[in-house]
Amino acid sequence: MTLGRIGHRLWRYRWLSRTALAVSGAAGVYAYDKHFQASALARTARTFKDIAAICIDYKLNFRTERGVEHLNMIHERGAKRLLRCCQENGGMFIKFGQSIALQGPLLPPAYGRELSVLYDNAPFVPVAEIAPVIERNFPGSTLDDLFVDFSQEAVASASVAQVHTARLRRDPTQLVAVKVQKPEIKHQIAWDLFAFRTCALVIEKAFGIPMMWSVSEVEQRLREETDFEREGHNADRAQDDLNKLADRWLRSSVYIPKVHWEETRREVLTTEWIDGTSMVEPKRLTSQGWSEKDIMNLVVSVFAFQIFVSGNVHGDPHPGNILVRQHPQYKSRPQLVLLDHGLYIRESRQFRKQYAEFWRAAMIGDNASMRNIVRHWGFGDTDMFSTMISLRPPTLTGHPHMHKLQQQAEQNGDDGSHSTKDAYKEQMEFKRRAIAALKGTRKLPQELVFVSRNMNIVRASNRSMGIPVNRIKILGHYAAYGLHQMLVDDALSPNRRFDRVRGVVSSREMLLSRFLGLIVAEWSYLTFNIAVTVASTSMALYEGASWIWSLITGNSRRLDSESLLDENMQKMIERKLGYKIDTSLFSA
Structure with missing residues (x-):
């Protein structure tokens, strides 16, 4: 055998052994x-x-x-x-x-x-797979040590957890909902x-779109949602806010299930079980005799209260997280039951005040104040700000860059048809404006993203119910009340005894300052409420006229104020830009 053949065999042996090692290593990594x-x-x-x-x-x-x-x-x-x-x-x-x-x-x-x-x-996992999660959170105890009649199938399943019904071992009369984190989440979350x-x-580097500004906040919120002890504390605080800050009607009309802390840990949450009808089934609610208007009045009111008064806001108020049941005391009235308190936003006082002032400025037509607040939040493009906050399509018409595109089209003899080149330019123009807007988001209050999400989910619920309530009136009422309370607190604050330049001021100056502060608070409250009344009256008159016109003409199609805004926006965009808006996006 020549040295060449020996070398070739050695090379083949090494190649095969390395290949086998690589395959077995890969198989080992895959199995692990x-x-x-x-x-x-x-x-x-x-x-x-x-x-x-x-x-x-x-x-x-x-x-x-x-x-x-x-x-x-x-x-x-x-x-x-x-x-x-x-x-x-x-x-x-x-x-x-x-x-x-x-x-x-x-x-x-x-x-x-x-x-x-x-x-x-989402699909649910068998009890045999979630039992170890419960036992891991309660060392020395098994599932049967804690619960009896634990349901074999989940009554609800989401992306990170599922819910079972059971009775407490220490109190078998107490029916409870047991929310258990799915076993794989613990291993997957860090990698995800x-x-x-x-x-x-990668997207930021590849396309120049600022993305990283929101990543840390999103990561924090997602980690919080996997901490069920935190969710329990969120629920307790939300109920405490209602008890201390809400008026008697709202306090009585909204209920949050009690947390059983002895059976609650980081990956297991146990609350009292409440029977009710989910808002996912609006037809079933009406068949049970509940008024859509009464239900939506409560829904909009409780979340407006959280946004403008308590500052502790439910981040995921979709219909699946809201039950309706008969009021325990007033049998003819519905009571809302709020579920899933994993995602909450704690508004800073500064943001809550600015947001209420933004609403006041919008209601009374104070454009200068609105622009100042928006710029303080890092947005120069107020139209793009409106798009991002309302989750509506952008208004490119009238924007300097879009106007330039239209002039070019006219010079080229465009007859108004929507060409391929125009479609491309429009999409690239929107991208350019979105990037420019996002570059200022370092100043953007993180609360704004989640508060806007809350408001738009509630808006979608109102639309699914046929728009039975005037959301603007209710939101305006709570914004006026919340701003009034903050201005009064500012006027009576002990900090008014101090001046940044002179230090402690005299008693006379302090009393005058507090008096003027109270006058400002009352004036703000009065003008805000007048603006809300005028706006809601105008909407009511329009809808009344629409109803009368439908009777006269026999046309059954009537537009409420929200639908009118949506339809006009859709027609304007279709007319000016040439593409049809997918209105189903508004109900996401």
């Missing part, structure tokens, strides 16, 4: 990842692969000359790929996808349409947040 890390590594790799594919698709194929249909196909491919990634990964990725779906009007319509399916109930952070950074 699957059985001990809940496939966290595989899910992260899938995420990087899908996000990279979406980015490359946009970079290579988003070109003017390929036509509007081709541009829409790119959006469609990206949305479907992102949906598939979220569904295959499950867990926290369901929440990521839901968050993207809620930002529908800031993205191509395909993303809101495709990702909206993630709101459906790493993937989320990395993808945000």
Whole structure:
């Protein structure tokens, strides 16, 4: 045997041994990842692969000359790929996808349409798999030591947890809801947040869109949602706010289930079980004799109270988290039961005051004050601010850059039809403005994002009920009340004894300052309420005239004030920009 053959055999042996070692190593990593890390590594790799594919698709194929249909196909491919990634990964990725779906009007319509399916109930895991989670949180105790009649199937299942009914072992008469974190979440959350952070950074670098400004806040909120002890404290505080700060009607009309702290830990939350009808089923509510107007009046009121008065705001008030039951004391009245207190926002006093002042300025037409507040929050483009806060499509018409595009079209003899080039320019113009707006978001109060989300979910609920209440009137009432309380507190604050320049002021000056502060508070409250009354009266007159006109003409189609605003905005955008708005996005 020659030295050459010996060398070749040695080379083959080394290649085979290295290949076998690599394969066995990969198989070992896969097995470890699957059985001990809940496939966290595989899910992260899938995420990087899908996000990279979406980015490359946009970079290579988003070109003017390929036509509007081709541009829409790119959006469609990206949305479907992102949906598939979220569904295959499950867990926290369901929440990521839901968050993207809620930002529908800031993205191509395909993303809101495709990702909206993630709101459906998630599959539940068997009791045998969640029992170890309970036992891990209660060392030395088994599931049977804590509960009796523990339901074998979950009554509800979400992305990170599922709920079972049971009775307490220490008090079998007490029926409870036991919320248990799914076993894989503990292993997956760190990797999921790493993937989320990395993808945000890649998108920022690849497309120049500021993303990282919100990442730390989103990560914090997601971690908080997996801490069920924190959720229990949120529930207790929300009930305490109602007891101490709400008026008698609201305090009596809203109930939050009691937390059983002896059976509650970081991954297990036990509360009293409340029978009621979910707001997801509006037809069932009306068939039970409840007034849609009474229900929505309560829904809008309680969340307006949280936003403008208590400053402790439920971050996820969708209909599935609200039950309606017969009032325990007043049998003819409904009572709301608020569930799922995992995501709460603690507003700073400064933000709450600014937000109420923004509403006051909007109501009385004080444009200068509105612009000042918006600029203080880091936005120079007030129209883009309106788009981001209201989750409505952007108004590009009238903007200097859009006006320039229209002039160019007229010079080129455009007959008004919507060309491929125009569609591309519009999308790129919106991207440019969104990037410019987001660059100022370092000053943006983080509370604003979650408060806006709260208000828009409530708006969607009001629309699903046929818009039975005037939200503007109710929100304005609580904004006026909350601002009045803060101004009165400022006027009577001990800090009025001090002046930044002179130090302690005289008693006479202090009394005068407090008196003037109270006058400002009362004047603000009076003018705010007058503006709210005028606005609500105008809406009522319009809707009354619409009703009379429908009787005269026999036309059954009537528009409420909110629908009128939406329809006019849709027509304006279609007329000026040439593309049809997907109005289903408003009900995300």
